[in-house]
Amino acid sequence: MDKARLEAFSDGVFAIAITLLVLDLHVPEVGDGSLAHALWRQWPADASYVVSFVTIGIIWVNHHNVFRHLERCDRRLLFLNVFLLLTVAVIPYPTALISHYARTPNAPAAAVSYGAVMVVMALCFNAIWHYSIRAALLAPGGDPREVSGITRSFVPGPFLYLTGTLLAFVSADASLLVYAALAIFYVASSSLWGRRATA
Amino acid sequence: MDKARLEAFSDGVFAIAITLLVLDLHVPEVGDGSLAHALWRQWPADASYVVSFVTIGIIWVNHHNVFRHLERCDRRLLFLNVFLLLTVAVIPYPTALISHYARTPNAPAAAVSYGAVMVVMALCFNAIWHYSIRAALLAPGGDPREVSGITRSFVPGPFLYLTGTLLAFVSADASLLVYAALAIFYVASSSLWGRRATA
Amino acid sequence: MDKARLEAFSDGVFAIAITLLVLDLHVPEVGDGSLAHALWRQWPADASYVVSFVTIGIIWVNHHNVFRHLERCDRRLLFLNVFLLLTVAVIPYPTALISHYARTPNAPAAAVSYGAVMVVMALCFNAIWHYSIRAALLAPGGDPREVSGITRSFVPGPFLYLTGTLLAFVSADASLLVYAALAIFYVASSSLWGRRATA
Amino acid sequence: MDKARLEAFSDGVFAIAITLLVLDLHVPEVGDGSLAHALWRQWPADASYVVSFVTIGIIWVNHHNVFRHLERCDRRLLFLNVFLLLTVAVIPYPTALISHYARTPNAPAAAVSYGAVMVVMALCFNAIWHYSIRAALLAPGGDPREVSGITRSFVPGPFLYLTGTLLAFVSADASLLVYAALAIFYVASSSLWGRRATA
Numbered sequence: 001m002d003k004a005r006l007e008a009f010s011d012g013v014f015a016i017a018i019t020l021l022v023l024d025l026h027v028p029e030v031g032d033g034s035l036a037h038a039l040w041r042q043w044p045a046d047a048s049y050v051v052s053f054v055t056i057g058i059i060w061v062n063h064h065n066v067f068r069h070l071e072r073c074d075r076r077l078l079f080l081n082v083f084l085l086l087t088v089a090v091i092p093y094p095t096a097l098i099s100h101y102a103r104t105p106n107a108p109a110a111a112v113s114y115g116a117v118m119v120v121m122a123l124c125f126n127a128i129w130h131y132s133i134r135a136a137l138l139a140p141g142g143d144p145r146e147v148s149g150i151t152r153s154f155v156p157g158p159f160l161y162l163t164g165t166l167l168a169f170v171s172a173d174a175s176l177l178v179y180a181a182l183a184i185f186y187v188a189s190s191s192l193w194g195r196r197a198t199a
Numbered sequence: 200m201d202k203a204r205l206e207a208f209s210d211g212v213f214a215i216a217i218t219l220l221v222l223d224l225h226v227p228e229v230g231d232g233s234l235a236h237a238l239w240r241q242w243p244a245d246a247s248y249v250v251s252f253v254t255i256g257i258i259w260v261n262h263h264n265v266f267r268h269l270e271r272c273d274r275r276l277l278f279l280n281v282f283l284l285l286t287v288a289v290i291p292y293p294t295a296l297i298s299h300y301a302r303t304p305n306a307p308a309a310a311v312s313y314g315a316v317m318v319v320m321a322l323c324f325n326a327i328w329h330y331s332i333r334a335a336l337l338a339p340g341g342d343p344r345e346v347s348g349i350t351r352s353f354v355p356g357p358f359l360y361l362t363g364t365l366l367a368f369v370s371a372d373a374s375l376l377v378y379a380a381l382a383i384f385y386v387a388s389s390s391l392w393g394r395r396a397t398a
Numbered sequence: 399m400d401k402a403r404l405e406a407f408s409d410g411v412f413a414i415a416i417t418l419l420v421l422d423l424h425v426p427e428v429g430d431g432s433l434a435h436a437l438w439r440q441w442p443a444d445a446s447y448v449v450s451f452v453t454i455g456i457i458w459v460n461h462h463n464v465f466r467h468l469e470r471c472d473r474r475l476l477f478l479n480v481f482l483l484l485t486v487a488v489i490p491y492p493t494a495l496i497s498h499y500a501r502t503p504n505a506p507a508a509a510v511s512y513g514a515v516m517v518v519m520a521l522c523f524n525a526i527w528h529y530s531i532r533a534a535l536l537a538p539g540g541d542p543r544e545v546s547g548i549t550r551s552f553v554p555g556p557f558l559y560l561t562g563t564l565l566a567f568v569s570a571d572a573s574l575l576v577y578a579a580l581a582i583f584y585v586a587s588s589s590l591w592g593r594r595a596t597a
Numbered sequence: 598m599d600k601a602r603l604e605a606f607s608d609g610v611f612a613i614a615i616t617l618l619v620l621d622l623h624v625p626e627v628g629d630g631s632l633a634h635a636l637w638r639q640w641p642a643d644a645s646y647v648v649s650f651v652t653i654g655i656i657w658v659n660h661h662n663v664f665r666h667l668e669r670c671d672r673r674l675l676f677l678n679v680f681l682l683l684t685v686a687v688i689p690y691p692t693a694l695i696s697h698y699a700r701t702p703n704a705p706a707a708a709v710s711y712g713a714v715m716v717v718m719a720l721c722f723n724a725i726w727h728y729s730i731r732a733a734l735l736a737p738g739g740d741p742r743e744v745s746g747i748t749r750s751f752v753p754g755p756f757l758y759l760t761g762t763l764l765a766f767v768s769a770d771a772s773l774l775v776y777a778a779l780a781i782f783y784v785a786s787s788s789l790w791g792r793r794a795t796a
Contacts, residue, residue, distance in 0.1 A: 005206060005263055007602060012214025015609025016414075018686065019617065020218065025690045027697045035694070035703035039710060050683065057679035061672070064602055075260070075389045082256035086249065089217065093224045097234070100226045106234035113238060190672045204405060204462055211413025215613075219417065274459070274588045281455035285448065288416065292423045296433070299425045305433035312437060403604060403661055410612025418616065473658070473787045480654035484647065487615065491622045495632070498624045504632035511636060 006081065007067055013085045014063070017092060018056040021049055024096040044102035047180070052095040054183045055118075059088055061190070062125065069147065070132055071139035080128045087121035098176065107172035115165025115175065122157030129154055202272055205280065209262060212284045216291060217255040220248055223295040243301035246379070251294040253382045254317075258287055260389070261324065264349065269331055270338035279327045286320035297375065306371030314364025314374065321356030328353055404479065405465055411483045412461070415490060416454040419447055422494040442500035445578070450493040452581045453516075457486055459588070460523065463548065468530055469537035478526045485519035496574065505570035513563025513573065520555030527552055603678065604664055610682045611660070614689060615653040618646055621693040641699035644777070649692040651780045652715075656685055658787075659722065662747065667729055668736035677725045684718035695773065704769035712762025712772065719754030726751055 025045055028038035063084075073081075094114035101110040129150060132138055138147065164178035224244055227237035262283075272280075293313035300309040328349060331337055337346065363377035423443060426436035461482075471479075492512035499508040527548060530536055536545065562576035622642060625635035660681075670678075691711035698707040726747060729735055735744065761775035 005210065008207065008605065009210045009214055009259060011602065011606045012211055012609055013218050015606055016215055016218040016613055017221075018682070019610050019613035020221065022614075022617065022687055022690050023222070023620070025687070027693050030703060032702075035698055035706040036709075039694075039706065049687070053683050053686070054679060057676070057682075060606060061675055078260055079256070079386050079390055082253060085217070085256075086252050089252070090221055090224070090248070093221050093226075096226050097238075101234055105231075106229065109234040109238060112235075187676050191676060204409065207406065208409045208413055208458060211410055212417050215414055215417040216420075219420065222421070277459055278455070278585050278589060281452060284416070284455075285451050288451070289420055289423070289447070292420050292425075295425050296437075300433055304430075305428060308433040308437065311434075403608065406605065407608045407612055407657060410609055411616050414613055414616040415619075418619065421620070476658055477654070477784050477788060480651060483615070483654075484650045487650070488619055488622070488646070491619050494624050495636075499632055503629075504627060507632040507636065510633075 003067065003070060003073055006073060006078065007064075010063060010067075010081065010085060011060075013089055014056060014060045017089045018053055018060075020092050021052050021056075021095060024092060024099050025049060042099075045099035048095050048098045048102070048176075051176075051180045051183055052091055054187060055179070056088060056091060058183060058186050059121065065150065066125070066129055066132070069139060069142055069150070070137050072137055074135065074137065076135070077128065077131060077137060080124065080131060084121065084124035084128060087117055087124060090117055102172070102176070108168045108175075111168035111172045111175040111179075112165055114179065115161055115168060118161040118179070119158050119165060122154070122161055125157065126154045202266065202269060205272055205277065206263075206266055209266075209280065209284060210259075212288055213255060213259045213262070216288045217252055217259075219291050220251050220255075220294060223291060223298050224248060241298075244298035247294050247297045247301070247375075250375075250379045250382055251290055253386060254378070255287060255290060257382060257385050258320065265324070265328055265331070268338060268341055268346065268349070269336050271336055273334065273336065275334070276327065276330060276336060279323065279330060283320065283323035283327060286316055286323060289316055301371070301375070307367045307374075310367035310371045310374040310378075311364055313378065314360055314367060317360040317378070318357050318364060321353070321360055324356065325353045401465065401468060401471055404471060404476065405462075408461060408465075408479065408483060409458075411487055412454060412458045415487045416451055416458075418490050419450050419454075419493060422490060422497050423447060440497075443497035446493050446496045446500070446574075449574075449578045449581055450489055452585060453577070454486060454489060456581060456584050457519065464523070464527055464530070467537060467540055467545065467548070468535050470535055472533065472535065474533070475526065475529060475535060478522065478529060482519065482522035482526060485515055485522060488515055500570070500574070506566045506573075509566035509570045509573040509577075510563055512577065513559050513566060516559040516577070517556050517563060520552070520559055523555065524552045600664065600667060600670055603670055603675065604661075607660060607664075607678065607682060608657075610686055611653060611657045614686045615650055615657075617689050618649050618653075618692060621689060621696050622646060639696075642696035645692050645695045645699070645773075648773075648777045648780055649688055651784060652776070653685060653688060655780060655783050656718065663722070663726055663729070666736060666739055666744065666747070667734050669734055671732065671734065673732070674725065674728060674734060677721065677728060681718065681721035681725060684714055684721060687714055699769070699773070705765045705772075708765035708769045708772040708776075709762055711776065712758055712765060715758040715776070716755050716762060719751070719758055722754065723751045 025042075028035065028042065030038045070077075094110065094117050097110035097113055098107075101107050133147070133151075160178070160182055164175050164182070167178060168175035224241075227234065227241065229237045269276075293309065293316050296309035296312055297306075300306050332346070332350075359377075359381055363374050363381070366377060367374035423440075426433065426440065428436045468475075492508065492515050495508035495511055496505075499505050531545070531549075558576075558580055562573050562580070565576060566573035622639075625632065625639065627635045667674075691707065691714050694707035694710055695704075698704050730744070730748075757775075757779055761772050761779070764775060765772035
């Protein structure tokens with residue numbers, strides 16, 4: 001399997017999933033009421049939109065970071081990648097649940113569903129990376145420190161999102177704040193150190 | 200026709216069809232009821248989502264497998280490919296029918312419509328492959344065993360999906376299990392033998 | 399402007415528009431009624447889906463045919479191409495109108511709206527091609543017979559679709575038959591002569 | 598980060614956002630009434646569609662114009678680009694608000710939301726360009742007049758869209774006319790001078 005076509009297909013899924021998020025923003029029916037007020041009240045939907053958009057953007061950056069180290073891929077990797085894409089493509093759904101049920105008694109279930117998707121997504125990344133190393137798919141001559149740096153950077157993901165998921169049973173708002181904080185932290189830390197790296 | 204642009208266009212359709220599946224997952228309206236319970240009850244929709252996602256992923260892998268053997272393409276192949284893409288792009292629709300009508304008296308009709316699409320899809324694959332061989336579109340120097348391996352691997356598809364389709368008249372659940380089993384079997388068998396192949 | 403990026407962007411729009419057509423197929427609400435019967439009754443929607451899918455496929459083939467003759471592009475061509483893409487991207491809308499209003503007294507208005515989009519689309523193709531020739535954007539060394547063959551092949555498009563559009567005022571069904579016949583004729587004639595051409 | 602993959606991902610988002618605009622065009626329910634009349638009455642939705650389509654087309658042309666000057670990109674640029682894509686991907690939403698609330702007392706709020714998105718989009722373009730210059734991401738050997746020409750051309754954007762936004766508090770129609778005029782002016786001026794440029 002040509003790596004280029006796998007990347008092109010994955011980029012397509014990323015681009016579509018990130019763009020479909022806008023379908024979760026609904027035109028409010030206000031009748032004679034105030035649209036400005038209705039738009040203001042729907043800030044949880046807007047916030048979920050931004051957090052999910054940036055999160056998919058981050059996943060895309062990580063996906064690129066993994067695949068530029070690969071020299072080739074095999075069928076198993078292909079299917080691991082399909083499962084990763086499945087979790088990415090489904091993100092608009094738990095985002096819609098959060099938009100709809102934030103600040104209601106059902107917010108915890110929505111926050112759990114979002115976190116569960118992110119835990120599986122983070123596990124898929126770890127599986128793809130470890131499989132690539134074990135199956136000798138990495139390009140020879142790669143910087144070993146960079147490779148082990150990626151290995152280390154993927155370890156905390158499932159645990160952090162699991163923490164956010166479990167937190168939802170105590171407080172949905174705390175859980176959502178963790179998801180947002182993870183996205184902000186990643187962008188901020190990448191940007192502080194990212195200038196040196198050619199990314 | 201440049202093969203690269205045909206592949207890019209096909210990848211686009213695959214990526215979009217696979218990502219649009221998420222639109223079949225609807226935010227349940229639970230009022231004061233339990234969202235967790237409603238999400239739990241909609242497991243048939245979740246299962247159809249996963250099966251259709253993996254199935255489109257498999258079709259994409261097969262599509263790539265066919266086209267990397269081709270050296271060039273002509274107009275007839277182009278239009279055969281458009282008909283294949285038609286069946287792929289329509290998959291979200293019978294998936295939605297199954298999500299909606301699973302476990303109702305109308306489940307058989309939904310299972311038949313899904314199977315019918317898959318039979319036509321599998322026939323299109325056979326047509327594309329046989330036409331490519333007959334019209335001498337294959338790249339010279341290809342491994343004849345690999346070529347005949349693909350020929351053989353495409354034969355059972357229409358029959359297996361036809362079996363699943365006909366089974367729906369006896370039991371919709373059995374039919375859906377066949378569709379899911381076909382996807383699982385393909386991923387499992389590819390993964391067992393796929394490591395050697397560079398896919 | 400890099401021709402490759404323009405083609406990639408255009409392919410994206412074609413792939414999405416052709417795949418979005420599936421959103422015009424709605425899951426029928428049958429209650430205790432028969433889903434099989436409801437699916438059967440919605441054949442006009444299925445037929446519109448197939449005709450529009452094949453039509454966008456044909457437009458994509460033509461688009462490729464035009465752009466492989468170009469060596470470079472300028473801003474005016476870019477914007478002419480944006481207008482062409484606008485007409486392609488909007489096709490799912492008149493298709494939905496036809497699906498919804500076929501076999502009702504409002505069918506003529508739906509058929510006119512579809513035809514009007516196709517007339518503008520066909521005019522855009524002529525404009526792009528004539529502008530490319532006049533602005534010397536064609537690759538030098540192209541076969542002049544092929545160039546004038548494309549010029550001639552684009553002339554009838556606007557007239558044929560205009561005929562289909564005007565026919566809608568007499569009979570919506572006749573108009574829709576013309577649209578379907580144009581697609582079938584194009585695929586059939588391309589396939590008969592397309593083998594020699596490398597497309 | 599490979600510039601090619603960033604461009605491919607961005608092109609995907611542009612292509613999807615521009616094509617999703619069609620989902621804002623709804624099939625009107627006319628019952629026994631006249632579909633022709635209903636289609637005529639919805640001209641504000643059609644006009645918003647065209648303006649947003651052309652505007653995204655222009656943003657895409659500008660995006661290409663910026664990135665063809667870059668030699669490489671770093672993580673900060675990646676995330677600035679993600680924020681730009683966020684504003685592009687969200688455009689179908691304020692477009693839907695305008696379609697729905699044009700010519701109602703809530704039109705000003707819709708026009709403000711559209712303008713606010715465009716102001717942030719224009720600011721993102723300026724940020725991307727200035728950051729690229731400061732971080733020495735431009736390809737060496739570029740024409741300095743062309744570089745400073747781009748710098749100058751991006752300055753008015755935020756102010757013009759801010760003017761359009763503020764105008765909405767006086768008259769929503771005037772505000773929408775400004776948005777449309779900006780798109781028409783850009784296409785017209787590019788087309789007058791664009792022939793010399795290879796764009």
